[in-house]
Amino acid sequence: MGAIRDAARTRKRIVQAARQEFAARGFAGARIDAIAKRAKIKKQLLYHYYASKAALFDEIVQQAIELREDLAMADEAPGAIFRQRFLTALNDPTWVRFVTWEALDYPRSRRIARQDRREVALRNQRNAIIAKQFHGTLPKTVKAELLQLALYALATYPLAYAPITKMVTGKLPSDPKFQEEWMAFLDQLGALLTAADVDG
Known part of the structure; x- marks a missing residue:
């Protein structure tokens, strides 16, 4: 048991x-040697557990998928859904940087880690959006896949592009005042989307 725990x-x-x-x-x-140094282990031991850098990258993505699969859009108000996504990203800045790097690497590598699992997770999220559109809690006049992309943009852009956030608002995304204002804006945006759908 001790060996398993170790x-x-x-x-x-x-x-x-x-x-x-x-x-x-x-x-x-x-x-790999930098990862081993951070982990305070020998590189040979790292290779005992993970055969390659790609295998490690895939493992990180797999764990992130599992953590986020249960992130249900439970709140009925669109603004609450937007805020939930923003808070999830805010509480995991390392993941935001991780996926930003992945996007930057993609034109060269053409590699999407765990693409099959991620596509399933994204499809499940999109189906949840479609269900909310059907029940009238998200606007029916907006394509579900575009609304899904907008959710990710609203959640991550201020965090991934902190200098632009600072130049535009005068505040860094780590500033509680910015976070308060951004979440209030997300509530307003959600209300506007719902109102526009009703008016349409």
Whole structure:
């Protein structure tokens, strides 16, 4: 049992270290020896658990998918849904940097980690949006897939592009005042979307 617990702890340390390294340098820039150093283990031990950098990257994405699969859009008001997504991104800035690097690497690598699982998760989210459109809690006049993209943009843009957020608003996204104002705006936007759909 002790060996199993030690292996689980080692895997966790490796994944945490890799997450930080990928977030800091992207897939192309991350180095296995740097990940091993962050995890405070020998590189050979890292390879015992993960055969390659790609395998580590896939493991991080897999864990993120599992954590987010149960993130249901339970609140009826669109603004509450927008706020939920923003707060999820706000509480996990490393993941925001991680996926930003993945997007930057994509034109060169043409690689999408765990694409099959992510497509399933995205399809489930889109189906949840369609269901809310059917019940009148999200606007029917907006394409579900475009609304889904907008949800991601509203959740992550201020965090991923902190300098622009600062130049536009005078506040960093880490500033509680900005967060308060942004979430109030998301509520207003949700109300406008609903009103526009009713008026249409």
